[in-house]
Structures are given as C-alpha cells and as structure tokens.
Amino acid sequence: MTQPAGPIPPLLLVGCGQMGSAMLAGWLADGLAPSVILDRHRADGPAPHRIVRQAADLPDDFTPALIVLATKPQKAAAVIPDIARFARRAPVLSVMAGKTVGGLAASLADAGAPGAVVIRAMPNTPAAIGQGMTVCYAPPAATEAERALCGRVLSAVGDTAWVEHEEQMDAVTAVSGSGPAYVFLLAELMEQAAVAQGLPPDLARRIARRTVSGAGALMEQSGVDAAELRRRVTSPGGTTQQALAVLMEPEAWPAAMDAAIRAATLRAHELAS
Ligand SMILES: NC(=O)c1ccc[n+]([C@@H]2O[C@H](COP(=O)([O-])OP(=O)(O)OC[C@H]3O[C@@H](n4cnc5c(N)ncnc54)[C@H](OP(=O)(O)O)[C@@H]3O)[C@@H](O)[C@H]2O)c1
Structure with a gap:
C-alpha cells in the first residue's frame, strides 16, 4: 500500500514506555503535528507536544487524528474509559500484544464509544x-x-505489512514481535562459545555482536535469500x-526454532483468549 506523504497528523499516544517512546522517536524525526502524550512517568517532552501524566489532564478540546494505545495489555482496562471520549471521533491503533480488535472495541463501547474503529499492530x-518491522x-x-x-x-519507524486474518497476529508476535530476543540470544551464545574456545571476553563480545549486526545488515542491503547467503x-x-x-x-536448530516459534504462537493465542 502506498503511504500518504507529508507530516504525521496529531496523535494521542497513550503509554510512552519502551515501545511508545521508540515509536515517538521515529515520529518526531518524521515531522509530528502537535500531539498529546499520556504517561505517568514522563515529566516533559519536546515542544509543541503536550505531556500529561494522568487522564484527568487530557485536554477536552484536543482532536487527534489517531489514538495509539501502547500500554501493557493488563493496563488497558484502566485506561480505556479515560480515552473513550476521543475514540468517538478518531480511530484507535493498538500495539498491545494479544488484545483483540473485537475485545478492545467492546471495551470502548462499554466505556461510551460504540462503533469505535480499532486497528491492531505488532511492532518490534x-x-x-x-x-522496526x-x-x-x-x-x-x-x-x-x-x-x-x-x-x-507506522512507516515512520520501519517496514510495515498487513495480515488478512487476525489469528495470524499470533505467529507474527512469535516471529517479529519476540524475534529480536532470539537474535540477541544468538549473540550471547556466540560470545559464550568464543570465550569457551579461549578468546578474551572483550574480544568475544565484540566479534559476536559485530557478526550478528553485520550479517543482518548484509542480508538487508543485498536482498539475497538467507539460505543463499549462508551457502x-x-x-x-x-x-x-x-x-x-x-x-x-x-x-x-530446525527443531528448536520450530518448537520455539510454536510455543510463542501458542502463548500469544492464550493471551488473546
Ligand atoms: N517492548 C516490546 O518489545 C514490544 C513489542 C511489541 C509490542 N509491544 C507492546 O507494547 C505495549 C507497551 O509495552 P512497553 O514495553 O512499552 O510497556 P511499558 O514500558 O510499561 O510502557 C507503558 C507506559 O504507559 C504507562 N501507563 C500505563 N497506564 C497508564 C495510565 N492509565 N496513565 C498514565 N500512564 C500509564 C506505564 O506506566 P506504569 O508502568 O506505571 O503502568 C508505562 O510508562 C505492550 O502492550 C506490548 O504488548 C511491546
């Protein structure tokens, strides 16, 4: 899908922790229209954006183009009643793992925003x-x-793709949502194995990290299949x-990776139900 060009319209970002601040950095770099950020731990932010630490301080007259829900899934129930009034006039983009579109729409309806449109995304x-992906x-x-x-x-923070069926988000969560952790584990294990072969820890760390990041960059820039690069x-x-x-x-590795992705997919499914 071709993305519309131009600045990013005003957003209401709800939750600015690990993922919220990662996305915010990309939006700021890409030209974000004056927006409102709700997070109890953020004291200030770059002008002209407004930071509020509690929902009671959300400006009534603010009309976001999009509400981005980026709290932990278990915090959703508490925050939804506070933002429902904005969801009557703007769609909601949820990046919360496991929270279904139907479940969030039902919670918003209960909170006074019937018919609110919810779109779901899994960033990393x-x-x-x-x-990001x-x-x-x-x-x-x-x-x-x-x-x-x-x-x-979302294209302000990396590559984007769409799935046609919501159930596919479970496997997406297992592969690209959780996936950076598998790659970091690879670097950890290579470092440990290098030390076991007698290399000094500093050198082991450096060559393991650089090999992982360099190989990733080569794969990205060459566009060549991973299997061919391996060969x-x-x-x-x-x-x-x-x-x-x-x-x-x-x-x-074939069995371990298959079992790992299967376990994570199953867990994503359990969290969604
Ligand atoms: N981290 C990842 O790799 C990753 C990847 C893909 C998707 N996600 C999704 O991204 C979402 C956010 O994850 P995260 O790791 O960024 O979480 P996080 O670091 O806990 O950030 C959420 C922030 O929102 C604040 N908050 C929650 N409820 C609030 C309220 N009612 N009023 C004001 N502030 C409130 C939290 O404060 P408190 O801590 O005090 O509640 C916290 O500062 C999750 O749903 C997760 O599934 C994360």
Missing part, C-alpha cells in the same frame, strides 16, 4: 532506530483511509560446513 523494538490487522469495518493513516504512522559462506570441507553440520541436524 528496532523501531527505536527506525528499523510492524505487522497490522484491520477489521473489515476500517476504511481504506484509516488503514492508510495507520500505515503512514556463499560455506566452502566444501571448510570450518563453516563443520559448524553447520552440527546446527542443521534436524534435531538441532
């Missing part, structure tokens, strides 16, 4: 440096303009082939 933390789901009731608005706002590093009978023979044993 590389959004903090504009390298966000996958979105919009219910049939959402208009093309509402989808485009969410796409515009290009693998000479017959060489060191890489020895290592890959261990890692690619069906019971090793």
Whole structure:
C-alpha cells in the first residue's frame, strides 16, 4: 500500500514506555503535528507536544487524528474509559500484544464509544532506530483511509505489512514481535562459545555482536535469500560446513526454532483468549 506523504497528523499516544517512546522517536524525526502524550512517568517532552501524566489532564478540546494505545495489555482496562471520549471521533491503533480488535472495541463501547474503529499492530523494538518491522490487522469495518493513516504512522519507524486474518497476529508476535530476543540470544551464545574456545571476553563480545549486526545488515542491503547467503559462506570441507553440520541436524536448530516459534504462537493465542 502506498503511504500518504507529508507530516504525521496529531496523535494521542497513550503509554510512552519502551515501545511508545521508540515509536515517538521515529515520529518526531518524521515531522509530528502537535500531539498529546499520556504517561505517568514522563515529566516533559519536546515542544509543541503536550505531556500529561494522568487522564484527568487530557485536554477536552484536543482532536487527534489517531489514538495509539501502547500500554501493557493488563493496563488497558484502566485506561480505556479515560480515552473513550476521543475514540468517538478518531480511530484507535493498538500495539498491545494479544488484545483483540473485537475485545478492545467492546471495551470502548462499554466505556461510551460504540462503533469505535480499532486497528491492531505488532511492532518490534528496532523501531527505536527506525528499523522496526510492524505487522497490522484491520477489521473489515476500517476504511481504506484509516488503514492508510495507520500505515503512514507506522512507516515512520520501519517496514510495515498487513495480515488478512487476525489469528495470524499470533505467529507474527512469535516471529517479529519476540524475534529480536532470539537474535540477541544468538549473540550471547556466540560470545559464550568464543570465550569457551579461549578468546578474551572483550574480544568475544565484540566479534559476536559485530557478526550478528553485520550479517543482518548484509542480508538487508543485498536482498539475497538467507539460505543463499549462508551457502556463499560455506566452502566444501571448510570450518563453516563443520559448524553447520552440527546446527542443521534436524534435531538441532530446525527443531528448536520450530518448537520455539510454536510455543510463542501458542502463548500469544492464550493471551488473546
Ligand atoms: N517492548 C516490546 O518489545 C514490544 C513489542 C511489541 C509490542 N509491544 C507492546 O507494547 C505495549 C507497551 O509495552 P512497553 O514495553 O512499552 O510497556 P511499558 O514500558 O510499561 O510502557 C507503558 C507506559 O504507559 C504507562 N501507563 C500505563 N497506564 C497508564 C495510565 N492509565 N496513565 C498514565 N500512564 C500509564 C506505564 O506506566 P506504569 O508502568 O506505571 O503502568 C508505562 O510508562 C505492550 O502492550 C506490548 O504488548 C511491546
């Protein structure tokens, strides 16, 4: 979908912790119209944006183009009644893991915003440096303009994609939402293994980190399939082939990754129900 150009329209950002502030950094860099940020821990913010620490201080006359819900899922019930009045006139973009469009719309209706449009998105933390991957789901009731608005706002923090079926958000959560943690684990394990082979800890840390980030950047910039890039590093009978023979044993990484993604997908499903 082509994203509309131009500045990002006024937003009401509800929750500005890890994910909210990552997104906010991208929006500020991309030209954000005067917006309101609700977070009890933020003392100030860049002008002309307004920071409020409690819902009671939200300005009644503020008309956001979009409400971005970025609190922990368990805090949603507390915050929804406070923002329902804005959801009568603006769509809601939720980045909360596991909270369904139907469940949030029902809570908003109970709080006095019947028919509120809710679009769901799963970003990830590389959004903090504009390298995020966000996958979105919009219910049939959402208009093309509402989808485009969410796409515009999210494209400020990285790449965006859409799924047609909300259940697919569970696997998305398991792969791209949680995925940065798997990559960080890879760096950790490579570092530990390097130390076990006798390298000084500082050097082990440096080469493990740089290898993970450099390989990711090469994959991104080349656009070449991961499997082909792997083959290009693998000479017959060489060191890489020895290592890959261990890692690619069906019971090793293929089984572990499959089980890990399955477990995370199942957990995302449980959280949604
Ligand atoms: N972190 C990730 O990697 C990631 C990835 C994808 C999606 N997400 C989603 O992003 C959402 C936010 O996660 P996070 O890690 O950014 O959470 P977080 O760091 O806890 O940020 C939420 C912020 O909102 C504040 N807040 C909550 N309710 C409030 C209220 N009623 N009034 C004022 N402030 C309030 C919280 O304060 P308190 O702490 O005092 O409640 C906190 O400062 C989650 O739903 C998560 O599923 C996160």
